[in-house]
Amino acid sequence: MRDSGHRLVLLTIVLLAFAVRVYHLDFQSLWRDEMDAIRFAQDSPSALLANFTRAGWNGPLYYLLLRPWLAVAGDSEFALRFFSLLWGVLAVPLTYAVGRRLLAPPPAILASLLVALSPYLVWYSQEGKMYALILALTLLSVYLYVQALERGGFWRWAGHVSVTSLCLYVHVLAALIVPVQALLFIAWWPHYRARWRGWLVAMAALTLPYLPLALWEIPTLLSGFTTGHEFVPLPRMLNTLLVAFAQGLWPAGNWLAIAIFVLFVFLLLAGATLSGMEGYRGRVRAEVALLLWLCVPIAGVYLISLKMPIFLDRYLIWIGPAFYLLIARGVIEVGRRSRWLAAAILITLVVLNSHGLWWQAHTPIKSDFRAAAAYVRQHRTPDELIIFHISYVRYTFEYYYGDSSPYADGIPTDANTTEAWLDAVMKAQTRGYDAVWLCYSEATMWDKREMVKAWLERNGRRTHHAVFTRVEVSRYELSP
Incomplete structure (x- = not known):
């Protein structure tokens, strides 16, 4: 196929x-992380800039x-998520x-599909978060890196350094792309050793924009800071990522x-x-690049x-x-031995993906505060207290409901919390209210x-109770 044919196929893909991403873009209710994106993006410019060095x-x-985008497009579900869609x-x-x-x-065409x-x-x-952005930026970083190694030139190296620096400030774990690229150069040394000066300058330059982050990352790591995440053993980590990339969110049965x-x-x-x-040398370079990118x-x-x-799988x-490039290459290589088998595999992949896309586009998965707020609005009177448990979900609830006053934060408890203590706190919190949500x-x-x-x-x-996806609301008439 000629280049014009490849371009036409790529344009179709x-x-x-775009079509599968824009379809039901606002079907899911916003969840608290997306609400955070709106809140943080609409913060003051000084607060936004201060975040670049905040621990x-x-x-x-x-x-x-995201800030100027929301200023122009608005903060609707569709507008927030369309930024990620692009x-x-x-x-x-x-x-x-x-x-x-x-x-x-x-394989490039197949991988893009x-x-x-x-x-x-x-x-x-x-999703109104940074994950689609970091996906695109790291791809661009890898592309510019290979371009700089192959063709050299100040502007290619400058472009690579600039884009990679952006990656570091979009998601902290994108910093791992730097050792990937450093190891790539070492592995590719026989082929690209003439570029060592440009490579060395680029690697040195990449440490500079990262210094503000490193000032708090290293102390945080050494301090034993609690992240709230459980430790995931390596086998489970690998399985989680494989399931994510292979089937997405839909729960396949055991045998499937x-x-x-x-x-x-x-x-x-x-x-x-x-x-x-690609020939032996090209094959080895491609294998090394993709395996390092995947494994490091x-x-x-x-x-x-x-x-x-x-x-968390989304961090990677x-x-x-x-x-997907390795998967695409695998399909192509199978096709060199059996076109019928490769065709069957490709059809299977498309069917699996299509099923997963349909399932997640029509199944409520995120916390449904949209429905919860509508239910409370229908049944609540203005003088009734609403308790949010956990308290942080109030921001998402109020996105759909408006001002929820009077409200109170749910009381955190732990293994040492006694019923007597909680009874005193709850009585004080609900005093003066005949009904509580x-x-x-x-x-x-x-x-x-x-x-x-x-x-x-x-x-x-x-007196009232409704259960929605990951949210439930209840109304209680309190005893005098």
């Missing part, structure tokens, strides 16, 4: 990527970029560009999940080990987690293109024994 703060550049769509041609540079047009239809990547292209697991492991091995069209960040997160657990969303979401984070709910059940009569 990009349009497909424990992640993604300050994302909120800075970056998610951009990741498709960037995957093709990187794939063509490392591999060849056929897999990225376009990946339920996991579509999900985060429909095993079949998907086997298929993707087979394609990964085929993509990493079978001979390809996982190893880095695991090693950090030994001291301070930080693993930017290794997804390496995964409880907005209950993720409460076990603060109240594992559900003591607040139990107190209301003992001291009141429940």
